[in-house]
Amino acid sequence: MRLPEHQYLDLLAHVLENGDRRVDRTGVGTLSVFGAMCRFPLKDGQAPILTTKRVYWKTAVKEMLWFLTGGTSIQPLLRENVRIWTDWPLAKYRKATGEQISQADFEQRILDDDAFAAQWGELGPVYGKQWRKWLGADGKEYDQIAGVIEALKSNPASRRILFHGWNVPDIPDMALPPCHMVYQFHTTSDGRLNCMMFQRSCDILLGAPFNFTGAVALQLMLAQQAGFEPGEFIWAGGDVHLYLNHIEQAREQLTRTARPAPTMRLRRKAASIDEYTIDDFEVSGYDPHPPIRADVAV
Incomplete structure (x- = not known):
């Protein structure tokens, strides 16, 4: 039986077999393809949390919740035992x-020294800053997430319901320019919210599984806040690549048999988008293969 996860596995195999060998920014080297898409139905609570290796879904959701705070320091992440942003600072x-x-x-x-954290734990104006506190040329800050929620409530058929993080003047000051850079939303006549996320640069082994999970967590929160049910999550990739030091791990993952997707649901409706916590998320029926370890390229 073809499961939604097979789209990801097919893409991983395609990159492994047909990717153009390139020297990249990190110096590690990649196999790269340009342009890809996966579509994941969220009907009945399905979530694209991969089963062919364990994905630490709580870490991905905690990262998304941190983005929504507008924060740019790794200190709050470390307090939640999330270490995926430490490499850059x-x-x-x-x-x-x-x-x-x-x-x-x-x-x-x-963690121990706030002054040290202020100097060395800052990532610059990364995702959360752009999503919640975009500084306009007029000197005002713009909350793109609040704008999305308002548009979904007041004008759900609009083709302009989106947010992005590619703020050109701020890019030089970012530890890492946004990879998952544009999120666009679409509502259906039967009350469902679809999300398309465009990712300009995708580490297919390590990044994509986290990005799928985090994006769907966001979609669930926005749908609930605006009065919709989750519909479909569509992921679109630009430069989709496999690092050369991830090749054996990719081959191992491709030997594994995908299992039925788990479900993700929200246990309650928070008063606002700012009041969700990790305890509000429940994942059921998750039966993954063991994790696959690989180094992050910085």
């Missing part, structure tokens, strides 16, 4: 100071 600190501090020690200093 750690590399910056080591380069600036020459101190070869361990990741664990660096993270502990971020």
Whole structure:
């Protein structure tokens, strides 16, 4: 039986077999294809949390909740035991100071010392800043997420319900320019909310599974806040790549048999988009294969 996850596995195999070998920004090297799409139905609570390896879905959802705060420091993430953003400020600190501090020690200093965190734990004007506090040329801050919710409530047939993070003047100051950069929303006559997310750059082994999960968590929250049921999540990728040090891991994943997708639901309706917590999310029926370890390219 063809499961939605097979779209991802087919894409992974396509990149592995046909990807153009390229030297990339990180120096690691990639196999790259340009242009891809996957469509995931969210009917009956289905969620594209991959089963051919364990995806730590709580980490992905916590990251999305952090984006929604508008924050740009890794300190709140570390307090939630989320370490996926540490590599960039750690590399910056080591380069600036020459101190070869361990990741664990660096993270502990971020947690213990607010002044140190303010200096070395900042990522610049990354996702959350752009989503919630976009600084316009008029000097005003714009909350794109609030705008989406208002548009879904007041003009749900609009073709202009979207937000993005590609703020050109701010890009040089970002630890990492936005990869999942545009989210567009579409409502149906039977009361469903669809989401299309465009990802300009996609680490197919490590990034995509997290991005699928986080985006769907966001879609569930926005749907609930605006009075819709989740419809379909559509993912579109630009430069979709497999790092050369991930090849064996990809081959291993492709030997595994996909299992039925789990369900994700919200346990309650929060008073606003700002009041959801990780405890509001429930994932059921998740029966994945073991995790597959791979290094992040910085």
